[in-house]
Amino acid sequence: MKKIAWITDTAAQLDEAFIEKHDVYVLPLSVIFGDGEYKESIDLTQQEFYDKLRLAKVSPKTSQPAIGEMLSLYEKLQSEGYDFAIALHLSSGLSGTFATAQSAAEIADFKVYPIDSLIGSFPMVKMIETGSELFSEGNEVEAVVATLKSMAANSHLSFIPSSLNQLHKSGRVSGTQAFLSNVLNIKLVITFEDGKTVMKEKVRSNKRAKNSVMDALRADMAAGSVPEVAVNHCNNAADAESWKNELLREFPDLKVQVVQLSVCVGVHAGEGTTGLSWVAY
Structure with a gap:
């Protein structure tokens, strides 16, 4: 059985038990306030974010993971013996994360299948959960990718x-x-x-x-x-x-x-x- 990694971003809002169970690597989206940039779930909790948002005179901005972060992760996964990764990201209509993942996948020696979720939040969780089940049943990656794209559309x-x-x-x-x-x-x-x-x-x-x-x-x-x-x-x-x-x-x-x-x-x-x-x- 192939060793498969899942990659996503913090738009999915995964809990630690899910991350461990499905072997998921999460790239953080970032929020930029006047006093600096904060990586979601790493530098800033949900409560801390809303506390800062209430006091902010200027609305914060959001930022996607850098291509260097993605390439470093791909290299790490390759060194750990993964055969390939599925990278499921926040809708390309809201963020450049998916496009950056496509660029990073073209550069890297490691095989990555980027997928545009066309959405965010809970449906992303269901896509990873379903994909993991399909792989455990012996399905080929092309069939799994096709199923996830169908789920994204629905x-x-x-x-x-x-x-x-x-x-x-x-x-x-x-x-x-x-x-x-x-x-x-x-x-x-x-x-x-x-x-x-x-x-x-x-x-x-x-x-x-x-x-x-x-x-x-x-x-x-x-x-x-x-x-x-x-x-x-x-x-x-x-x-x-x-x-x-x-x-x-x-x-x-x-x-x-x-x-x-x-x-x-x-x-x-x-x-x-x-x-x-x-x-x-």
């Missing part, structure tokens, strides 16, 4: 910012839009389409925004199978748990977990954001 992530304040600070909406949104309780539903984030809905009240996301889930469940859903959030575990309970009341047999979004999402969407993600089969 993954969903929508989120609802708590307010438009951070979107305004990061330059995504105007000050007038942010002000009117707060006054009129207007909520945005932002979703991934073809690897890019787009505004799907603009509605009055959080209840209507959540129902819009739920309608997309219901449609996928009616068309096929959605065995598992993640409630995602940006430092808003209480509302995420509440949404989880709502899901379980409507779908008692559904497997639901609560997952923090990468702080790089928090840079743009802001603290308090909640959403849902899943893979449709």
